[in-house]
Amino acid sequence: MSERVPGFSTLAIHAGAQPDPSTGARATPIYQTTSFVFDDVDHAASLFGLQAFGNIYTRIGNPTTAVLEERVAALEGGTAALAVASGHSAQLLAFHAVMQPGDNIVAANKLYGGSINQLNHSFKNFGWEVKWADPDDLNSFEAAIDENTKAIFIESLANPGGIVTDMSSISALAKAKRIPLIVDNTMATPYLCRPIEHGADIVVHSLTKFIGGHGNSMGGIIVDGGSFDWSADDRFPMLSQPRPEYQGIVLHETFGNFAFAIACRVLGLRDLGPAISPFNAFMILTGLETLPLRMQRHCDNAKKVALHLAGHDKVSWVSYAGLPDDKHHSLQQKYMPKGAGAVFTFGVQGGYDAGVRLVSNTDLFSHLANIGDTRSLIIHPASTTHRQLSDDQKTVAGAGPDVVRVSIGLEDVEDIIADLDQALAND
Secondary structure, three states: OOOOOOOHHHHHHHOOOOOOOOOOOOOOOOOOOOEOOOOOHHHHHHHHOOOOOOOOEOOOOOHHHHHHHHHHHHHHOOOEEEEEOOHHHHHHHHHHOOOOOOOEEEEEOOOOHHHHHHHHOHHHHHOOEEEEEOOOOHHHHHHHOOOOEEEEEEEOEEOOOOEEOOHHHHHHHHHHHOOOEEEEOOOOHHHHOOHHHHOOOEEEEEOOOOOOOOOOOOOEEEEEOOOOOOOOOOOOHHHHOOEHHHOOEOHHHHHHHHHHHHHHHHHHHHHHOOOOOHHHHHHHHHHHOOHHHHHHHHHHHHHHHHHHHHOOOOEEEEEOOOOOOOOOHHHHHHHOOOOOOOEEEEEEOOHHHHHHHHHHHOOOOEEOOOOOOOOOEEEOHHHOOOOOOOHHHHHHOOOOOOEEEEEOOOOOHHHHHHHHHHHHHOO
């Protein structure tokens, strides 16, 4: 057999999958079942005791979902993955594995508005705090870290502004402080960027977006980079200390470089329960097969639209790292040389009211709260996705009153540009 390492497009189609052994089905079947029959009592006991791998209950794992997990792990260069119900679920379970009451997360202040809300408010019910840092000022991360910091959280390509984060520099700081770096790679996808290669310890995605790609199925995933030493001290007891619910097993000692993915599954997903449905896993797998083709078209279209808007008399500014004069262009060339993604923001002259009118005047664009669809999407973040933030928080997050966010789809780019032109003319 050849020892050639498969390329990205080959992995996107084949990783984790084999023809179904019972029927010969080439596509991964949808195992739409709640539970699985055990061979005997000893087999059941070994599964429940983490002494053997296998299927117990679809809340914990499922064969359709397992293919999705293995495929995304292969594309990201990770050791294992756990697919869950949504991107927010992935973040919840990832932090649950490392955080204790009183701990804090140092997070970039350029994040998806829903993540800012999750960190600022919902996580406080667990006794977890957040300390904010500016991805354009690396010193702000070091200044925010203290003895209770258990994770650094950033986006590789930030939503909504398309800002590229200097992952290698933040990773160097994380390693010096012995803190895991968790990177949300939703906007870039592994086609454009593989954060583990730049020092990330854990990668999370909303599979709902570009990986699924068609706006039809919710999902999220956690990818274990396999690089963090959870047992160097006792700061991460979920992984380094005996687990009473599993007869004293120490997860890092037992499972090594994929212990974090195991912890998220058997200590988080098992009890908190945000499981992805097998049908959604199947739909996302189908979308994933064309990820390389779609992402390149997304990027090519987005750059042409950004260039057009940069010269438009009703547009004040464009924030897109793919533009040569953008302040993040050099970071884009370093981390994402194939393209700067499909999502960017621009400022419409006239402020808040003009932004609201613009999104109401488009025809081809769909006005909705999503990104990563085959269709072009548009939204005014200040009145929608970031509405819950204060005015100052909106501005810091790149969602000020004049900001419009677009997710450029796969339509003919001339049609995309024409729709924006007519909407701006009617503003």
